[in-house]
Amino acid sequence: MNHAQLRSTGSYLPERVMENAELEALVDTSDAWIRERTGIARRHIAAPEQTCADLAEQAALSAMAAAGLGPNDIDMLVVATSTPNQVFPSTACGLIERLNLRSGVIAFDVAAACSGFVYALDIANRFIQTGGAGRALVIGAEVFSRILDWSDRSTCVLFGDGAGAVIIESASEPGILSTHLHADGRQESLLNVPWGVSQGYEALEGGRGKVSMRGNEVFRVAVRTLGALVDETLAANNLKRGDVDWLVPHQANIRIMTATARQLGLPLERMVSTVENHGNTSAASIPLALDHAVRDGRIQRGELLLLEAFGAGFTWGSALIRY
Ligand code: ACO
Secondary structure (H helix, E strand, O other): OOOOOOOEEEEOOOOEEEEEEEHHHOOOOOOHHHHHHHOOOOOEEEEEOOOHHHHHHHHHHHHHHHOOOOHHHOOOOEEEOOOOOOOOOHHHHHHHHHHOOOOEEEEEEEHHHHHHHHHHHHHHHHHHOOOOEEEEEEEEEEEEHHHOOOOOHHHHEOOEEEEEEEEEEEOOOOOOOEHHHHHHHHHHHHHEOOOOEEEOOHHHHHHHOOOOHHHHHHHHHHHHHHHHHHHHHHOOOOOOOOOOOEEEEOOOOOHHHHHHHHHOOHHHHHEEHHHHHHHHHHHHHHHHHHHHHHHHHOOOOOOOEEEEEEOOOOEEEEEEEEE
């Protein structure tokens, strides 16, 4: 089997920043409540004409530039998103022309909500391990602002828009050491956007096509599940608490992230946190956080990174990476 290594990272955030104070004018909330319960102070919101593909394109270009690679160097493109441009073709297919990739590359989208990036990374890693691709661009991109009910204070304060990308490639030494994916749909109703092409499409105008979440119950499942996931990842790699250099968690809530860092035996300065400035950007949050910590010099080559996510489905997953 081949190995896959993480070659580069990239990201993009829409220009517009929405502070918590702006939300105070929309719903019965306060900056203090949002900060205390979630750690979020602001989030980026896509311009009305900006699509998921627009954000993904910029993140991809940033990862390609960081790697010094051109369009002909990419064999595979996977986009994790819950807010694609259209039903089909996939957002990934739409990016082929925008990025001027070769005709014939592998390209598809992955839907696993907030765990989407970890799912996409795992899939691309397996393609590289089995020789199906030599180099893959893996993107998480979301315009969650489009599926928020801006009159529901329990959800609209949580999310933001953005995109992150990584390039992984075949290498002689292992970079992606292990990946762990899981799902269980039994509690689907706790967190969903309850419409789709074959269910409730006509209700779209009625405002039902928006994120619905029983946050408190999701919170409890998330903390418990991520604790077990961290233990599973450490055990699979014969590691003990404290052995990981960086936790790069899905950025849903600072309290969930902190609980996971504690489970890992990591001091909080070893947890990459962008939730304060980005909010929850769903599938984009991990590659966005990763790119920020790589670019500001915190994450160094050779260090051990644990990426983990929990999201609607429920879905959850992790990746242990020697960067
Ligand atoms: N401002 C002020 N008050 C609020 C707000 C708000 N924005 N939202 C809710 N409240 C109120 C509630 O109505 C409730 O009031 P009550 O006590 O009078 O009934 C009170 O605050 C407490 O509400 P809880 O829901 O218990 O608050 P909690 O501390 O659990 O925080 C939160 C809510 C932030 C949503 C938290 O539960 C959370 O982060 N959940 C997990 C989210 C997550 O991880 N999702 C998975 C990934 S997302 C994806 O996959 C798409």
